[in-house]
Amino acid sequence: xxxxDPGGDAVEGDGTDPFGxxxxxxxxxxxxxxxxxxxxxxxxxxxxxxFYFAERDESAYETLDSDGLAAPLLDLGAGAGRDVLRxxxxxxxxxxxxxxxxxxxxxxxxxxxxxxxxxxxxxxxxSFDRDRFRGVYAHGTQLGLARPxxxxxxxxxxxxxxxxxxxxxxxxxxxxEADGARDLLGWRPDPTPGMGYRVMHFEYExxxxxxxxxxxxxxxxxxxxxxxxxxxxxxxxxxxDHHYEAVLRKP
Numbered sequence: 001x002x003x004x005d006p007g008g009d010a011v012e013g014d015g016t017d018p019f020g021x022x023x024x025x026x027x028x029x030x031x032x033x034x035x036x037x038x039x040x041x042x043x044x045x046x047x048x049x050x051f052y053f054a055e056r057d058e059s060a061y062e063t064l065d066s067d068g069l070a071a072p073l074l075d076l077g078a079g080a081g082r083d084v085l086r087x088x089x090x091x092x093x094x095x096x097x098x099x100x101x102x103x104x105x106x107x108x109x110x111x112x113x114x115x116x117x118x119x120x121x122x123x124x125x126x127s128f129d130r131d132r133f134r135g136v137y138a139h140g141t142q143l144g145l146a147r148p149x150x151x152x153x154x155x156x157x158x159x160x161x162x163x164x165x166x167x168x169x170x171x172x173x174x175x176x177e178a179d180g181a182r183d184l185l186g187w188r189p190d191p192t193p194g195m196g197y198r199v200m201h202f203e204y205e206x207x208x209x210x211x212x213x214x215x216x217x218x219x220x221x222x223x224x225x226x227x228x229x230x231x232x233x234x235x236x237x238x239x240x241d242h243h244y245e246a247v248l249r250k251p
Contacts, residue, residue, distance in 0.1 A: 018204035020103030023048055023080055027107050036203040039186035046202065051140075052080040061086055067235070067247050068168045069135040071095055074128070076121040076138040081108035083139060088114060091135075098127070122146065124158040132162045136169040141243070143171050144198065144214035152217075152225045160230040160250070169231070169248040174198075174216035178242035181216060194218035222246055 022035035026048045034045040071093030075084045078097030087095045096115045097108050108116035119127035121142065136159060146152040159169060174181050176196025181187065188197035198214035219236045226232050226248070235247040 016207055016209055017101050017103055018207040018209045019046075019202040020099075020101030020107075021207070022046075022202075022204040023052055024103040024107045027053070027080055027111065033205050037185050037200050038203050039200045042185060043203070044185055052082055054082075056082070056086075061090060063237075064137070064170060065090070067170055068249075069137060069170060070168070071135060072133045073135040073137065074098060074133045074162070076136065077140045077142040078108060078113075078116070079104060079140065081111050081113040081116065083137065084108065084113045084116070085111065087137075093134075096133075122151065122155055122158070124155075124162045128162040130161055131164050134164050134167050136163060136167065136171075138169070138171045139245075141173050141214070141216070143173050144216050145212070147213070147215045148195075148217055148221055148225055152222075153229065156225060156229045156231050159248075163250075165250055167250060170245055171222075171248065172243065172245045173222070175218050175238075175242050175244055176216045177218050180240060180242035184242075186214075194221045219244060219246060 019035065022031060025031040035048055036043045037046050071091035073087055073091060073095045075087065075095065075097045078084050078099055081097050084095055084097040094115060096117060097113050098117055098119050098121060099105050099108070100118065100120055102118055105116045105118045121138065146155050163169070174184065176190065177194060181196060184198055186198045186200035188199060190196050194217055196216040198216055199211065201211045202209040219233065223233045230250050231248045232251050233246050234249045236244055238244045
């Protein structure tokens with residue numbers, strides 16, 4: 001049984017969440033200003049429609065099918081529910097969208113997601129019981145918030161706890177060793193091999209979100225973190241020179 005906060009429709013008192021509020025207002029055709037990604041004096045408009053609502057090519061889901069992704073399935077950082085809605089159509093069994101933002105939980109429900117819950121992807125044991133899911137999907141590079149090595153290993157342990165022995169997890173990140181990563185807003189160099197920094201925050205209608213510290217890491221860093229865990233990196237595939245997905249399996 002899930003112990004995650006089901007969220008509900010009320011979002012008052014949720015704290016500063018310009019990111020979630022802007023996306024919810026976009027979904028309701030009520031967005032008044034751009035959602036900005038900000039690093040100091042530099043700011044770029046966050047492409048809400050393209051990132052959270054535009055349909056992905058069918059081949060992306062066919063690839064996930066071939067990876068063995070299956071329900072019960074957990075989508076970590078599910079955003080506005082674009083992928084969750086497709087997973088509901090493709091798989092028999094429960095599909096859960098997890099988000100820390102009450103605005104995004106409400107958005108998912110308004111868009112037809114059957115199971116949208118509020119919770120922290122880095123505290124999975126607090127939200128779900130052991131062996132709850134056969135598949136886990138995390139798309140959006142939020143894994144970089146794990147800040148390896150310790151928190152990444154803790155995340156992998158929690159992920160193992162809430163999944164079955166035959167589970168498959170598909171996660172993504174930016175590869176800091178690629179040239180394209182250096183063009184990302186908020187990029188900072190890191191002398192540690194395979195590691196990078198990215199610092200930014202969101203702003204909407206004068207509302208300023210928390211500063212986000214991402215640690216982009218190369219696939220080899222993920223492989224090293226899996227040593228001693230229940231996971232191994234089975235496949236790594238790149239969508240461009242700096243963004244990759246990794247398929248994790250239990251040995």
